[in-house]
Amino acid sequence: MEDRKRVKRPRGVAQLISGKCIACGARCQSSCPKxxxxxxxxxxxxxxxxxxxxxxxxLKVCPVDALEIYLTPEEQKILAELAAQKKVxxxxxxxxxxxxxxxxxxxxxxxxxxxxxxxxxxxxxxxVSWELLGVGADLARARKEELCSVVIGDHVEHLCQESFVxxxxxxxLIDDPVFxxxxxxxxxxxxxxxxxxxxxxxxxxxxxxxxxxxxxxxATELQTGLTADCTGLAIDDRGFLLQTRPAFGGNIMxxxxxxxxxxxxxxxxxxxxxxxxxxxxxxxxxxxxxxPFQEADIAVKVLEVIDExxxxxxxxxxxxxxxxxxxxxxxxxxxxxxxELADELGGVxxxxxxxxxxxxxxxxxxxxxxxxxxRPKLYIACGISGAIQHLVGMQDSxxxxxxxxxxxxxxxxxxxxxxxxxxxxxxxxxxxxxxxxRAKGVEFMVERH
Amino acid sequence: xxxxxxxxxxxxxxxxxxxxxxxxxxxxxxxFIMNPFDAHALEESLRLKDRYGFxxxxxxxxxxxxxITLRKSLALGADEAVLLSDRAFGGxxxxxxxxxxxxxxxxxxxxxxxxAVICGRQTIDGDTAQVGPGIATRLAFSQLTLVDRIENIDLxxxxxxxxxxxxSWREKxxxxxxxxxxVVREINHLRYPTLPRRLMAEKAPVSLWDNQEMKLDENxxxxxxxxxxxRRIFSPERxxxxxxxxxxxxPEEAANLLLENLIEKDVLYFNSSS
Numbered sequence: 001m002e003d004r005k006r007v008k009r010p011r012g013v014a015q016l017i018s019g020k021c022i023a024c025g026a027r028c029q030s031s032c033p034k035x036x037x038x039x040x041x042x043x044x045x046x047x048x049x050x051x052x053x054x055x056x057x058x059l060k061v062c063p064v065d066a067l068e069i070y071l072t073p074e075e076q077k078i079l080a081e082l083a084a085q086k087k088v089x090x091x092x093x094x095x096x097x098x099x100x101x102x103x104x105x106x107x108x109x110x111x112x113x114x115x116x117x118x119x120x121x122x123x124x125x126x127x128v129s130w131e132l133l134g135v136g137a138d139l140a141r142a143r144k145e146e147l148c149s150v151v152i153g154d155h156v157e158h159l160c161q162e163s164f165v166x167x168x169x170x171x172x173l174i175d176d177p178v179f180x181x182x183x184x185x186x187x188x189x190x191x192x193x194x195x196x197x198x199x200x201x202x203x204x205x206x207x208x209x210x211x212x213x214x215x216x217x218x219a220t221e222l223q224t225g226l227t228a229d230c231t232g233l234a235i236d237d238r239g240f241l242l243q244t245r246p247a248f249g250g251n252i253m254x255x256x257x258x259x260x261x262x263x264x265x266x267x268x269x270x271x272x273x274x275x276x277x278x279x280x281x282x283x284x285x286x287x288x289x290x291x292p293f294q295e296a297d298i299a300v301k302v303l304e305v306i307d308e309x310x311x312x313x314x315x316x317x318x319x320x321x322x323x324x325x326x327x328x329x330x331x332x333x334x335x336x337x338x339x340e341l342a343d344e345l346g347g348v349x350x351x352x353x354x355x356x357x358x359x360x361x362x363x364x365x366x367x368x369x370x371x372x373x374x375r376p377k378l379y380i381a382c383g384i385s386g387a388i389q390h391l392v393g394m395q396d397s398x399x400x401x402x403x404x405x406x407x408x409x410x411x412x413x414x415x416x417x418x419x420x421x422x423x424x425x426x427x428x429x430x431x432x433x434x435x436x437x438r439a440k441g442v443e444f445m446v447e448r449h
Numbered sequence: 450x451x452x453x454x455x456x457x458x459x460x461x462x463x464x465x466x467x468x469x470x471x472x473x474x475x476x477x478x479x480x481f482i483m484n485p486f487d488a489h490a491l492e493e494s495l496r497l498k499d500r501y502g503f504x505x506x507x508x509x510x511x512x513x514x515x516x517i518t519l520r521k522s523l524a525l526g527a528d529e530a531v532l533l534s535d536r537a538f539g540g541x542x543x544x545x546x547x548x549x550x551x552x553x554x555x556x557x558x559x560x561x562x563x564x565a566v567i568c569g570r571q572t573i574d575g576d577t578a579q580v581g582p583g584i585a586t587r588l589a590f591s592q593l594t595l596v597d598r599i600e601n602i603d604l605x606x607x608x609x610x611x612x613x614x615x616x617s618w619r620e621k622x623x624x625x626x627x628x629x630x631x632v633v634r635e636i637n638h639l640r641y642p643t644l645p646r647r648l649m650a651e652k653a654p655v656s657l658w659d660n661q662e663m664k665l666d667e668n669x670x671x672x673x674x675x676x677x678x679x680r681r682i683f684s685p686e687r688x689x690x691x692x693x694x695x696x697x698x699x700p701e702e703a704a705n706l707l708l709e710n711l712i713e714k715d716v717l718y719f720n721s722s723s
Contacts, residue, residue, distance in 0.1 A: 003626040017687075022682060023460075024540075024679065024682070025540055025541075025576040026512065026536070026539030026540055027539065027540035027541060027672055027679070029536050029539050030536060030537065030538070030540035030541075030672040030673070031540070031541075031672055032536075033538070037536075039512060040538075041514060043512065045683070047701075060677075061540065061672060063511060063679040063680065063681055063682040064681075064682045096597035121616075165455075181548065181620075182615075183583075183622075184582070184592040184594075185592070186585070207617070209595050209614075209615050209616060210615065211615075212579070212582075212594070213580045213582060213592070213594045213595070215579070215582075215587065216543075216577075216578065216579040216580075216581065216582025216583055216586075217583075217586045217592060219544065219579070219581045219583075219676075220544065220547060220582065220583040220586035220587060221586050223544065223676065224544075224676050225544065225675075225676030226543065226544075226577075226579060226676075226677070227677055228576065228577035228578065228579060229576060229577075230573075235483075242680070243677075246685070247574070247575065247576070247682070248460075248462050248574055250514055250685070251462065252682050252683065252684060252685070253682070253683050253684070253685050254679050254681070254682045254683075255679070255680045255682075255683075256677050256678065256679055256680065257677065257678050257680050258676055258677050258678075259678055260676065261676045279607070285475060294707075299624065299625045300591055300618050300622060300623070300624040300625070301622065301624075302621070302622055303610065303620075303621040303622065303623050304621040305618055305619075305620045305621075306612075306618060306619045306620065306621070307617070307618045308617060308618055308619060313617075345717070351677045365618075369576075377716065378711070387481075392721070398716070399711070399714070399716045400690070401711075402690075403696070405697075407692075412690065412692070414690075415690040416690045416691070416709055417690055417691055417692075417693055417707055417709060418690055418691065418692045419692070419693055419694065419696040419703045419704070420692060420694065420696045421695075421696025421697045421700050421703060422697070422700065425700040426696055426700045426703060426704055429700050429701045429704035429705075430704040430705075430707065430708065431705055432701075432704075433701075433705055433708055434708065437708075442717035
């Protein structure tokens, strides 16, 4: 054996790059094996150099690349010398780590296919389910696997056929009176049973009240990753699901992965993904399953359902044209100007949170983070400054028009067309012009893609 | 008997801005607040205390300065506050978070029976609404989300009746106790702390449960116990649009220009058949 003295390869120490940390919640500190990181009051790391061994674990987990390795000039010199002698071995992972990873990959490969949960109430499907089949088809194609729907309910077999029309090639069906009304326990137990039996790789659920209630329970029971409110879904070069979602109230976007468990679960809000084209000639295979639990075990009961939908209530999320007003409308009466324009264009009137809080518009018209997410063909924002909470609810609209007196209002940053001016003058001018055109015997239509 | 309120201290995201030059988050001076949804969870717990005489224990997982928010909940009327804080708990996703919270609730339950756990619908920084269902599933409690009224708690029959706001309708649900109840903001109006309580809260103890105390498997908490990994964080991309005309001085002309553009780009078009 050679007994040559080896120069130790300097590893340096971690240091924070000023201004880059976003106080994500102490991921770096949590990853540090040597207690070399303390967090300050602002939630930024302080590196205790004496403890740092330069292992780079904190660099790997930092989502904004706010940490780097600092090497003293002497250390850099040694590194350069070592490199010259070609004695620097690449940083090797311990062999057991590689084995562990290989074993994990084998386990993950057992899971195949993309599943979409079909949400329904009394046999009536939620539109978001079909939207998910659209993006689900892209993911299935990228993974070269099949797209399946999961239909659970009472007298819901027709939804299997409908899911084929929207792109699924297989439907898992559990049809039983026990599922007549949605309750967390029977539904999540049914889904966990199907997942354990058929092992899907990806499962998508609509981010509705029902979907969030269900997905949270399913992911916990299966001990797998769940990413809420995704606005982008794609497959990376390793075949993993890249889930992009707004965080921090929409101020930043985060791309999230579920690396070690399956299925990879994601919820998506309604109207975020486009509805796929229908093909009524498509057929698929129905896989029927039995109820996997005793009905007597379900102790939760729905005593009463109170339908509060008033006749003629407007659903802004379903409209192709939305004329929306904010605090810049200045008074409740001025919303009639928006109604007139909306009537001429065949649209509906929406609202910002500010206008709802001022009592100018009812809460069900509110667009935004705490209101509805909309994706119309045309969104006209009148006197809305464009707080981030509003933008996250409408920024996926096909065309956005912003009318605002303040040329620096953030709404102009998402607008396709902007007019800087007084809404109370511009909106009536628009209405008048549309009226003139209609008087010539022509009807405005929104283009349907 | 005990009601546990789960709260989180969050940055006030309505005050966060993006630096237009660097594209990074400007956090200078952004205050930490009690998650607004959780404030209603705490309020509802205090109302249950008023109605049924339960003790209210507030728990929160977070960095050491979360103590400030926990102290505020004592000032509002909570009987006890427990801070779950350890460097091993940091970087947790909802799966790892619900694990630590559920284990803390189990510990509380050993001393005094937990009737209900109340949490807010979601947080304003994460917006996931996943931690509540996570706690319910882990503890095998009845899961009741989107609750806008707690109608009745029957301790003899061990049942709770709540009203849930689901989409455009509401439903009344009866469930066995103990239950996890996630509330919407409309459920109640918040109270304000009284001066004597506020003075009392300043000196009141906040228990710290770190992992020496809780002895949880380090592979199930924090970053290591998280099933999801944040790969990248970035600023949303936005395409800059076009400002049309001089709306300030020529509103009619600007309106005309807009309609011309919408028609030219086929957003609106004439239907000559009608």
